[in-house]
Amino acid sequence: MSQAAPAIAVEPQQDWWRGAVIYQIYPRSFADSNGDGIGDLPGITARLDHVASLGVDAIWLSPFFTSPMRDFGYDIADYCDVDPIFGTLADFDALIARAHALGLKVIIDQVYSHTSDQHAWFKESRASRDNPRADWYVWADAKADGSPPTNWQSVFGGPAWTWDARRGQYYLHNFLSEQPDLNLHNPEVQDAALAAAQFWLERGVDGFRVDAINFAMHDPQLRDNPPAPDDGRPRTRPFDFQSHVYNQSHPDIVRFLERHRALTDAHGGAFTVAEVGGPTPEAEMHAFTRGSTRLNSAYGFDFLYAPQLTPALVRKAVETWPDEPGTGWPSWAFENHDAPRAVSRWVEPEHRAAFAAMKMLLLLCLRGNAILFQGEELGLTQVEIPFDKLQDPEAIANWPLTLSRDGVRTPMPWQAEAENLGFGSGEPWLPVGTDHAALAVDRQTAENGSLLNLTRGLIATRAANPALREGAMAVIAAEDSLLVFTRELSGQRLTCAFNLGKTPLAWHPKDMDRFRVIAAVNGATPGDLPAYSGMVLEQID
Template identity: 55%
Template sequence: MFEEAETGQEAVMPSNLIKDPDWWRGAVIYQIYPRSFNDTNGDGIGDLNGVTEKLDYIASLGVDAIWLSPFFTSPMDDFGYDVSDYEDVDPMFGTLADFDRMTAEAHKRGLKVVIDLVISHTSDQHPWFKESRSSKDNAKADWFVWADAKPDGTPPTNWLSIFGGPAWEWDSRRCQYYMHNFLASQPDLNFHNAEVQDAVLKAAQFWLDRGVDGFRLDTVNFYFHDADLRDNPPLSADEMPSTVDPTNPYGFQDHVYDKTRPENLVFLEKLRRLLDKYPGTTSVGEIGADGQAVELTASYTEADKRIHMAYSFDLLTPQHSAAYIRRIVEEMNAGIGSGWASWALSNHDVKRVGSRWGEGLDTRKFAPLGAALCASLRGTPCVYQGEELGLTQADVPFEKLQDPYGIRFWPEYKGRDGCRTPMPWVKDNAHAGFSDTDPWLPVAPEHREQAALEQDKDAGSILNRNRAFYAWRQNVTPLKKGDMTFLESPGETLVFTRAHQGETILCAFNLGQSHETITLNGLELEDLKAPGFTGTAQGTTLSLNGLDAVFAKVVS
């Protein structure tokens, strides 16, 4: 499927030439969750050969790079985010040879390859941890965060795990607690130990030597903990950000001691020096820190010093009014300094944007609008697999849940499985063309109607509208690298300019469902006829239907 002869779509060659070390600045990154993308060996789980098989499809989207969620050797307690070997491929995904072939084929199509680097913690099955827990005086005894119990036997601090309960697990071998920010089977590495830093940098170098173009850095602000093991203070009710989940007590603390420590900046400088030895590589960090996103993005992505870009969860929330989006983006633009943001509306950890923001709306209108908005903000947009099809959140019944996070907090929180269900490739197939056997998660019945091959046949589909927009965007440099300024606009509209090297583009989005006419005094506009949208710009006036957009060149 999706060879050029079958789709009628010629692959768009992205403009991420290796001669441009800043190719990542404003590039469109397509996130692949390999388990759910395409299964070629019939075990119900996607694999690296499945990615290779769909590279023509990915290239046809007009994106610049792929980001692969983890495929390393793992017991899969957290589906690859618990690594037991940093320098090999888990057999369920294939082999190192399969990875090399996929990378080579991606590069032939002009696609960069970014992989997830999960180094804040390992699996408890990693040889490093097995040795560390064997005694208090072995060579790796201090490679993980170990601490004695308090005199009453309780954990050393009040730190909590994101996945529920204390962030400490008692180990009967050492008769000590070890720290875990996530599952108890995901012990945290001790970055205060220089040998640990060297070991994870060696793992990064292994993949750089294999030709990867960069890393997505999982939980990039979780690497260091407070060496003095001080308790986190509580947050008062008026201090808690609106993103706090009331079903999970993790959000009740101010996490000043278990993450986001100042030592992190020094390590990120070491990582950047390694990346700089491989010209054209990049890095994007995941920052999990309520209320500090701007400050941390600015410091973590300071130009030429630490990582290249970072994203937070500020647009991965239920809030989506025009006023909210404008506030979040303006605060980032004002505070980021020389740094660079990355933006996403969906990923493998949150409810799909088609349901979070698009509930009750016409998906055929909302999905292309959301994609274009994300790709027009100052920063680098990430598109999560299936987002280009307008997929909504799947409802996975409890008996078929796989996510330990969802199982623990069910039914108030249903976990992450609903955004991880298999990619639908064809409509009339038992498993939507994803696999020849029962997949690890069920295919959502409603996703069949949105299958990629079905949409490929329809010139006006969400898929083809997104393809057309990304292809058009490739030649509009201000949308990739330009500065950004918001203009006043009514209702649920967002109007802003992107300016780069003397060229200014105006972008206008109507997130509401009513028609809006906007007059911009002092600006003369030339409509750019962006594909897929019916809004118009004439003189100083914008005309926007509900869930529509317009792009115009500012001529005076």
């Protein structure tokens, strides 16, 4: 599927994370060490050799904290402990030690917009209106007619307010009712959140992925959201009918992020990347990463929910991050735990293998950090989960209109012939993919032309070429199926050319004899771009 030229030495970097390749691990579905059907921290530790063999710089662990698991760990009941289904703090320490021994940095999630309703803070807050944590969450009186304080709607469906008889007030929850929103306007709540971050920094983590940070502060005036204009996109939830002006995205979020950055800088410059959702997240992503006193990076959903991968989409996404002083550093993901597998969204089944190779090269050529979701290196497909086996609360609440997140969270296939494909001895919490045995790690490791081995080679090529890892990017063609852009740094000039469609294209650079191919997939050559192919050319004079 590929060819690669000898690499050149990469210069030492001041910031390890700039241009890094980060591998996301969803703990429930990575590896089950004790046979209970749920992945755990010892399982991750036992499989870190596979991750290290890819050549990635870091792992990002989705939540493993104490939780009732109403939203599978994003409803945290204790920020500073490990849920027993995943192991213990000692297991986490062992994971950190093994990752660092393998040269892998460790990034973990932090969720500052909400907690579980089982968190001790919320239990105290809801007990009365005058206790020490009474103002740690967002409480408001009912309107005169008893209805909720505002028209705000929950991401998961229905009003974003739930009545609590103990206080005789409503509390805000932008997500599940079991995920009450923290009042991050309160300095004491900020202190508590930063103390939790410090706890993990002192245990050796190298950074944080900050979940849903644009939901972290609300409008204290409790103004109603205006209706959203109909842009033609499907509306499957009440949430989709509003412009989210007041329930999120408060300008004071950046003040908290500056406090957060001061903490991470005090611990050796730990890396921070924000998740920023919504249809137009660019302004917030730039605000959250501007200058040197806020977060290092951010990513949105440019590709995660896109129905097609097109040159126009790539151009639009990358050009929102100009290489200018004061502008933050982007991160990119084509797949994650919340979005369907890209090969099932973007291409017909008969072209998946070729498309997966081209997609991998493209992701690794973009300016910014590349985030791979577990199994993406195998070309895993989305698994169809029947209603009676659904676990995802959003999918259950909005079935059948909301695509289940469960289909991307199915167990990793480690061994093609093993029980449960090597995930573990007990029945997995979600079924394994019926076509995933052929894509298992052991089978692809043994195949020279597999996507897994291609991914290893392409990551090595990225790491060895400074222009790919950190260089400036300029799009020079993005029309129909043709995408061409340059990457340039310190005298190294690369041209990256892709055919994102199934019809072969004729394309070649001017003065072809001045270029050499350093990476290519699916038969791409200077002059010809077969279906779903791509290549990287280096100017040699």
